[in-house]
Amino acid sequence: MNRLRRLGACAALLLGSISPAAAQDAPAGQDAALRAYIQTLRNRALADGVRGSTFDGVLATLTYDPRVVQLDRGQPGGTPTPASVNRPPTPFAPYRASHVEPYRIAVGKRRLQAILPRLRTIEQQTGVSGPLMLAIYGQETGYGSVTGNFDLLRSLATLAFDGRRRPLFAGEYLAALKLLDRGIVPRERLKGSWAGATGYPQFLPSVYFRLAADGDGDGRKDIWSSEPDALASIAAYLRDAGWKPGVQWGVPVRVAPGLDRTAIRPLAVSADCPRVFAQHSRWLTMAEWRALGVQPVAPRAPADRELAALIEPDGPGATAYLLTTNYRSILGYNCSNHYALSVGLLADAVQE
Secondary structure (H helix, E strand, C coil): CHHHHHCCCCHHHHCCCCCHHHCCCCCCCHHHHHHHHHHCCHHHHHHCCCCHHHHHHHHCCCCCCHHHHHHHHCCCCCCCCHHHHHCCCCCCHHHHHHHCCHHHHHHHHHHHHHCHHHHHHHHHHHCCCHHHHHHHHHHHHCCCCCCCCEEHHHHHHHHHHHCCCHHHHHHHHHHHHHHHHCCCCCHHHCEECCCCCECCCCECHHHHHHHCCCCCCCCCCCCCCCHHHHHHHHHHHHHHCCCCCCCCCEEEEEECCCCCHHHHCCCCCCCCCHHHHCCCCCCEEHHHHHHCCEEECCCCCCCCCCEEEEECCCCCCCCEEEECHHHHHHHHHCCCHHHHHHHHHHHHHHCC
16 A cells, blocks of 8 residues: 555545444443543644644544444555465556546646646746646546545544554554644635545645645645645655656557567566556566557657666557656555556646
8 A cells, every 4th residue: 555655545535435324323322431431642743843732622523433444444454465466457548537537637638728828837846748747636536526525633543543553544544634733724624535635635634734835825834725835745756756757658559469578577576566567567678568469559659778677558559658757656545557547648648
């Protein structure tokens, strides 16, 4: 769950697909037990600068949310096994059809034109592609239309109390308290996904404090209602993840029928998101890929000297992609090949 450690999952996965009726009522005494656990965090909160009145006021309102626990336990966890790493991935084409679709492209084009000067300023400041920022915004929350309606403090308190990833969620609960205590966002707007991701970029509270940016110059970092702030924050996240200015995320390619795929297998399997990186080849330069008969099918392609890895998400014979190091930055936002490919392709479509 690298994405949860750094950011919180994207809206499509984490805003919650189980209806309230599907989750059972909290067992008797769970509310009191939850509040008793949260009380143990009081000294940490005070040491972090949270006022006692803020801590106590929120504590009195907290109740256990069984729906959040049910959603959390439905997520994958534990150490990946060889069988899970080697399981064939699902095809990308259906995901692409539903995530890089005409409506999302059209809205992205309109938003691009509406905020183009601001995007160019953020590009100059961060080196991150404006259409790429916009594509993440579009994939995460539908350009701000779906940001989640879970009470963040209740969700994070429940997840910390449940204990499956207590250190993570206890820390995020305390960070969310700081958002409230410092007047950054009121409780009624401190909402998001069941896993604690909030605002247009779907940041965890701790990520807000680490990377949120002021994109409109008003002295505030409002990722809940300011598009420029949200986009500047997304750019800050990608830059922190290693974004290289002036380099495309990747390019669609046609693979020659005789390519020896055993010769381009990755030299090692990543310990982080192994199923994702197991689909990538080893690194070669764009010039070396062309020499092997892997040819870009888009007007623009990364320079010959750029390193790239090959992915064939729909198998041999279908469109493949050469992925630069900037693709890895997108994976830092959400470690899913389907997600990262859809972000890159949406960015390309929006700027066509």
